[in-house]
Each structure stands twice: as C-alpha cells, then as structure tokens.
Amino acid sequence: MEPLYQSKITCICCGSTFLTSRVRPSFKRPVRTDSDFCAYFDAVNPDFYVVRVCPYCGFASTENFNQHLNDKQKYAYLEKLGRQWKARNYGGARTLEEAMECYKLALLCAQAVNESDRVIAGLLHHIAWLYRYEEKKDQEDRFLQFALDAYVRVYEGERESLNNARLLYLIGELNRRLGKPREAVRWFSRVIHDKSITDSAMIRASREQWAAIREEFVQKGQELPEEMQSGA
Numbered sequence: 001m002e003p004l005y006q007s008k009i010t011c012i013c014c015g016s017t018f019l020t021s022r023v024r025p026s027f028k029r030p031v032r033t034d035s036d037f038c039a040y041f042d043a044v045n046p047d048f049y050v051v052r053v054c055p056y057c058g059f060a061s062t063e064n065f066n067q068h069l070n071d072k073q074k075y076a077y078l079e080k081l082g083r084q085w086k087a088r089n090y091g092g093a094r095t096l097e098e099a100m101e102c103y104k105l106a107l108l109c110a111q112a113v114n115e116s117d118r119v120i121a122g123l124l125h126h127i128a129w130l131y132r133y134e135e136k137k138d139q140e141d142r143f144l145q146f147a148l149d150a151y152v153r154v155y156e157g158e159r160e161s162l163n164n165a166r167l168l169y170l171i172g173e174l175n176r177r178l179g180k181p182r183e184a185v186r187w188f189s190r191v192i193h194d195k196s197i198t199d200s201a202m203i204r205a206s207r208e209q210w211a212a213i214r215e216e217f218v219q220k221g222q223e224l225p226e227e228m229q230s231g232a
C-alpha cells in the first residue's frame with residue numbers, strides 16, 4: 001500500500017477546492033521521538049504534509065488554523081502575499097525542501113492574518129525540526145528560540161485558563177536545548193510542583209529533564225539553582 005493518499009480540501013481564503021497528500025495512519029508510527037516531540041519515521045514523514053497550500057491563491061494553512069477568514073484577513077493576505085503568488089502545486093509527494101517551503105508559507109500566512117500565538121509557535125517549532133533533520137544547528141536554534149518566545153506568549157496570554165502541562169514542559173525543554181538550564185529548571189519545577197497538573201507523562205518527562213540538568217550541574221561543580229536546593 002502506498003503511504004500517501006490524496007485528500008480534497010476547500011481553501012479557507014478563496015474557497016477553491018484542491019487536492020493535497022496525506023499519510024495513511026498505518027505509516028504514522030515514529031521510530032523514535034526527541035524530548036521536544038520531534039519525530040523520526042522510516043518511510044514518509046507525516047509532518048511534511050501537515051500544511052495545505054492552495055495552488056490558486058497560495059494561502060497555506062493547517063488544520064489548527066481558524067477555519068474561517070473574515071474579509072479583512074483575506075485582504076491582508078492578498079496585500080502582503082497573495083498578489084505575488086505564482087501558481088505552484090504542492091499537492092504531490094514532498095521533499096524536505098518542499099516541506100520547508102510549505103511551512104514557511106504557512107508561517108507568513110499565519111502572520112498576515114494574525115493567527116494565534118499557539119498556531120504560530122507550532123509552525124516555528126516544526127521549522128526548527130526540519131532544520132534538525134538537515135543537521136543545520138544554527139538555523140534550528142534560531143527557530144527554536146522564535147518558537148520558545150511564541151510559547152511564552154501563549155502561556156502569558158492563556159494563564160488564567162491554564163492547566164497546560166505540555167506547554168510548560170515545552171518551554172522548559174526549549175530553554176534546556178538552547179543552553180539555558182537555569183531558566184529550564186524554573187519551568188520544569190512548575191510542572192512537577194503544581195498540584196493542579198495531573199498529566200503524568202509530562203510530570204515524568206519534566207522530572208527526567210530536571211534530573212538530567214541537576215546531574216550536569218553536579219558534574220561541572222556548579223552551584224545548583226534555587227529550585228533544586230530543596231530537592232525535587
């Protein structure tokens with residue numbers, strides 16, 4: 001069985017219908033996953049097909065986008081990007097390079113229509129992963145930092161409603177990956193100590209990274225951050 005199949009999409013910007021490729025569920029099992037959820041696959045990477053690009057108007061989006069654009073947003077897209085769009089079809093199999101183009105288009109579209117920080121953070125994080133697959137560490141770190149800033153904005157914007165262990169964990173983990181262990185510990189500690197958090201997978205992951213950072217501090221003979229001095 002072919003891993004890819006075609007799915008029909010209606011563009012949320014111009015209303016045209018077009019075909020985009022998707023990966024069959026049986027091919028979606030990753031062979032391994034990094035600590036920030038970057039996944040690796042044997043045959044096809046389903047993440048390459050998350051972005052749908054309308055071949056007619058160029059609007060690129062994911063399922064997480066608000067599925068309705070008002071006239072003002074459509075106009076903003078046309079003014080900033082749409083007018084320069086040259087017909088191009090991303091509906092078939094995608095190389096990593098093409099997947100990168102699709103994610104960057106989706107990022108520009110999200111910014112043009114003022115999508116939520118949560119959507120923008122996810123796109124930035126995915127772009128960082130694509131650079132990780134390519135082993136382009138400088139670019140990966142650049143986009144991890146953009147993603148981190150966006151996740152923090154999500155946290156600050158949604159603080160009231162929040163019991164989002166995964167978001168807190170990710171903010172900690174991106175800090176850790178960007179060489180800011182003291183900052184990372186603050187976020188992991190929140191997941192570990194906040195009694196309202198019940199997501200056991202995220203609590204376990206936070207404890208593991210917390211312990212790994214502690215071990216590093218001890219090995220380097222550095223003073224432990226305040227959060228670590230009273231034990232986990």
Ligand SMILES: [Zn+2]
Nearest residue numbers: 011014054057
């Ligand atoms: Zn369109």
